[in-house]
Amino acid sequence: MSDKFFITTPIFYPNGVPHIGHAYTAIATDVLARFQRLDGKDTFMLTGTDEHGQKMQRTAEERGITPQQLADENAAVFQKMVETFGCSHREFIRTTEDRHAKAAQALWKKMEANGDIYLDTYGGWYSVRQEAYFDEAETTVGEDGVRREPLGSEVEWVEEESYYFKLSAYGDKLLEYYEKHPDFIAPPERRNEVMSFVKGGLRDLSVSRTTFDWGIPVPGNDDHVMYVWVDALTNYITAAGYPDEQGADWSYWPATHIIGKDIIRFHAVYWPAFLMSAGIELPKRIYAHGFLFSKGEKMSKSVGNVIDPFELVDEFGLDKVRYFFMREVPFGNDGSYSNDAIITRTNADLANGLGNLAQRSLSMIAKNLDGVLPEPGALQPEDKALIGLCVPALETARAAMDKQQIHKALEAVFDVVTAGDRYVDTMAPWGLKKTDPERMATVLYTVAETVRRIAIMCQPIMPESAGKLLDLVAVPDDQRNFSNIEDALVGGISLPKPEGVFPRYVETKA
Numbered sequence: 001m002s003d004k005f006f007i008t009t010p011i012f013y014p015n016g017v018p019h020i021g022h023a024y025t026a027i028a029t030d031v032l033a034r035f036q037r038l039d040g041k042d043t044f045m046l047t048g049t050d051e052h053g054q055k056m057q058r059t060a061e062e063r064g065i066t067p068q069q070l071a072d073e074n075a076a077v078f079q080k081m082v083e084t085f086g087c088s089h090r091e092f093i094r095t096t097e098d099r100h101a102k103a104a105q106a107l108w109k110k111m112e113a114n115g116d117i118y119l120d121t122y123g124g125w126y127s128v129r130q131e132a133y134f135d136e137a138e139t140t141v142g143e144d145g146v147r148r149e150p151l152g153s154e155v156e157w158v159e160e161e162s163y164y165f166k167l168s169a170y171g172d173k174l175l176e177y178y179e180k181h182p183d184f185i186a187p188p189e190r191r192n193e194v195m196s197f198v199k200g201g202l203r204d205l206s207v208s209r210t211t212f213d214w215g216i217p218v219p220g221n222d223d224h225v226m227y228v229w230v231d232a233l234t235n236y237i238t239a240a241g242y243p244d245e246q247g248a249d250w251s252y253w254p255a256t257h258i259i260g261k262d263i264i265r266f267h268a269v270y271w272p273a274f275l276m277s278a279g280i281e282l283p284k285r286i287y288a289h290g291f292l293f294s295k296g297e298k299m300s301k302s303v304g305n306v307i308d309p310f311e312l313v314d315e316f317g318l319d320k321v322r323y324f325f326m327r328e329v330p331f332g333n334d335g336s337y338s339n340d341a342i343i344t345r346t347n348a349d350l351a352n353g354l355g356n357l358a359q360r361s362l363s364m365i366a367k368n369l370d371g372v373l374p375e376p377g378a379l380q381p382e383d384k385a386l387i388g389l390c391v392p393a394l395e396t397a398r399a400a401m402d403k404q405q406i407h408k409a410l411e412a413v414f415d416v417v418t419a420g421d422r423y424v425d426t427m428a429p430w431g432l433k434k435t436d437p438e439r440m441a442t443v444l445y446t447v448a449e450t451v452r453r454i455a456i457m458c459q460p461i462m463p464e465s466a467g468k469l470l471d472l473v474a475v476p477d478d479q480r481n482f483s484n485i486e487d488a489l490v491g492g493i494s495l496p497k498p499e500g501v502f503p504r505y506v507e508t509k510a
């Protein structure tokens with residue numbers, strides 16, 4: 001088994017600025033990456049921007065700038081977004097980089113050499129207004145005899161020269177692959193959707209364009225640029241060093257791709273077919289998450305419910321935002337969010353839950369024991385029971401994270417927080433101060449040790465806050481991996497002055 005782990009986000013279209021959906025994908029991928037890293041894997045997280053295509057060219061023209069200027073401007077904002085959201089990516093790839101054009105052209109040549117690319121004409125109902133082709137089934141002929149697309153603009157039959165990829169030759173191979181690798185596409189609803197799409201029969205795919213030039217030139221024919229999805233999907237192997245399949249980075253391939261459900265077909269049908277054609281190993285797994293809605297509605301400028309991801313972090317703090325999205329929305333499902341939901345969830349689980357567990361025990365150590373972590377007396381069954389919940393919780397989290405069930409992993413960890421709070425209430429160490437100070441010391445030690453273990457497990461989700469908790473129980477930086485879960489705090493050390501790590505959210509706006 002390889003100890004390398006390669007995980008990717010979709011690469012974002014920089015024809016606009018990031019919204020919360022983009023941040024959501026990035027957070028989830030980062031949580032999965034950090035989890036594997038803490039579990040000892042050499043982890044490569046990749047993210048970036050998808051900078052070619054007609055949409056980019058058109059937006060740039062509207063703004064009177066070049067597509068490269070548009071890409072530069074917005075790629076910088078996406079870079080800032082992934083940094084603001086605490087992503088631990090090793091690379092941010094941009095599809096306008098030279099190395100990427102080389103990789104995409106190398107992939108193309110392999111597919112061509114395999115006999116899967118041919119030149120033909122592409123015919124379709126074209127709307128000049130929308131600058132897009134429509135399937136005949138999408139168009140309707142009005143009483144005036146004019147054929148129109150769904151938004152109402154007139155369409156005309158247009159033919160242009162195009163290269164095609166022989167996707168039709170891959171239907172059976174793909175189905176066989178899905179059958180043999182039941183974990184290749186997840187969650188199961190998405191797998192079923194993809195399989196029925198492929199069973200319905202695949203048509204060859206038009207993979208080049210001549211009507212605009214903002215793209216990677218087709219090798220040997222400069223009149224054509226590659227269809228943007230051929231170009232975009234290749235980013236994943238560019239970053240692994242393709243076409244150098246002997247290079248050090250190639251050992252990270254194959255990747256786990258985290259994507260939104262809107263782009264499952266490109267990743268689970270086209271991409272594996274391209275890779276099969278080029279003789280490249282297929283991705284390890286494709287996981288499609290759901291869509292986020294703002295207050296139950298699709299985010300749109302006209303509804304006025306588009307939330308700027310940067311503002312959300314300013315308002316609530318990064319870790320609360322990361323925690324909220326990963327805990328509130330079962331990963332794979334659609335979800336809704338609102339400021340009220342963020343406040344309710346984080347006040348309950350973080351301020352009153354984990355934060356309070358740490359704060360009330362550590363402040364008792366500060367007040368009653370001069371801030372020195374006590375040596376525990378003999379641990380009682382209830383002490384051992386609480387501490388003993390952590391290793392199984394980590395095992396549950398590990399199994400859940402292997403299947404991208406991030407919310408299940410969090411649930412397992414936060415069940416320990418609930419048990420910890422119950423333990424403190426039952427043991428009531430404040431009452432033991434006079435009657436049995438030794439027992440009080442053991443109880444406080446038990447809570448501190450439990451906080452250490454919980455904080456280790458919380459690092460993927462809330463890196464900064466979990467780090468602060470570990471500082472508060474004086475855990476050295478090199479002892480914060482999952483392999484350290486069964487270590488134990490050593491009594492007798494001085495702890496730093498306790499501070500609340502998760503302050504309750506208080507509304508600041510009138």
Ligand code: ME8
Pocket residue numbers: 009010011012013014020021022024025050232233235259260261262263290291292293299
């Ligand atoms: O599709 N809720 O880029 P993109 C949740 N460039 N996630 C959302 C979302 C929402 N409301 N809106 C967007 C592209 N996303 C291509 C990808 S990959 C080789 C090329 C997420 O910027 C979702 O994961 O339009 C989507 O797949 C991703 O943002 C990228 O969207």
